[in-house]
Amino acid sequence: MDTNILKDMFPILLKASIMTIELTVISVVLGSVIGIFVSLLKLGKNKIVSGMASLYTWLFRGTPMLLQLFVFYYGLPFVGIELSPMQAAILGLSLNSGAYMAEIIRGGILSVDKGQFEACSALGFTYMQTMRKVILPQTFKNIIPPVGNEFITMLKDTSLVSVIAMSELMRTAQLQLSATAKPVEALFIAGVLYLFMTTIFTTIFGGFEKKLSVY
Numbered sequence: 001m002d003t004n005i006l007k008d009m010f011p012i013l014l015k016a017s018i019m020t021i022e023l024t025v026i027s028v029v030l031g032s033v034i035g036i037f038v039s040l041l042k043l044g045k046n047k048i049v050s051g052m053a054s055l056y057t058w059l060f061r062g063t064p065m066l067l068q069l070f071v072f073y074y075g076l077p078f079v080g081i082e083l084s085p086m087q088a089a090i091l092g093l094s095l096n097s098g099a100y101m102a103e104i105i106r107g108g109i110l111s112v113d114k115g116q117f118e119a120c121s122a123l124g125f126t127y128m129q130t131m132r133k134v135i136l137p138q139t140f141k142n143i144i145p146p147v148g149n150e151f152i153t154m155l156k157d158t159s160l161v162s163v164i165a166m167s168e169l170m171r172t173a174q175l176q177l178s179a180t181a182k183p184v185e186a187l188f189i190a191g192v193l194y195l196f197m198t199t200i201f202t203t204i205f206g207g208f209e210k211k212l213s214v215y
Contacts, residue, residue: 005185009176013186016172017193023168024155026090031097031154032147038102040131043109053102060099066160068092073164089161089168097154104146108139148205152198159194169193 041053060068073088083091112135120130162171173190177183 005180005182006189009180009182009185009189012176013169013172013189013193016167016169017197019167020155020158020169021197023089023093023158023161023166024151027093027097027158028101028147028151028154030090030094031101031150032105034094034098035101035103035105036136038098039106039109042102042106057099057102060096061103065092065096065157066163068096069160069164085161085164085166088164089158089166093154093158093161096157097150100150101147104143104150105139107146108143109135111142112138144205144209148202148209151205152201155197155201156194 038053038056041049044050069092072092076083116134120134158168159170161168169190173186177186
């Protein structure tokens with residue numbers, strides 16, 4: 001292993017890891033928003049709307065993310081929609097994350113005691129008021145562990161956007177590998193950075209979980 005190459009590559013790959021974190025945060029935040037709406041639709045009484053929400057989660061959880069990225073970046077131009085690598089990456093990652101977040105949030109809502117729904121109904125709360133003021137705040141506390149797992153999984157899955165020429169950590173490592181013909185050094189640094197990022201965010205979510213458990 002060439003230490004000089006390591007010193008030259010590290011700042012480049014470290015900068016690329018910032019894009020990986022940005023992609024992860026944007027995708028999970030958008031996925032959470034999508035997940036909230038989809039989970040509420042799945043729990044609603046309208047069977048058609050609930051069925052459409054279930055179809056969405058079935059489709060995006062049942063097909064590989066790599067295939068979804070290919071469809072958004074290489075497939076959409078055939079119907080007149082062209083997306084940049086960044087746009088395709090955010091769209092694909094967010095919709096995929098949204099499907100998983102919908103199931104996480106739905107499970108969190110169902111974990112809340114049914115008596116609270118009945119109490120809200122007796123007080124005259126509408127469905128949305130019940131969710132916004134009573135159920136969702138408790139749900140968010142309960143779903144911190146699976147949300148943390150989803151964030152870490154998405155952080156690693158961003159490496160898949162390298163196939164659509166998105167310059168995040170894995171893509172940059174591949175370019176450095178090609179330019180220097182030093183695969184060990186490039187992949188070693190990329191692996192260390194992925195481990196560092198996942199460890200940091202695992203610790204952060206663990207802290208949130210421990211703090212909320214006090215209450």
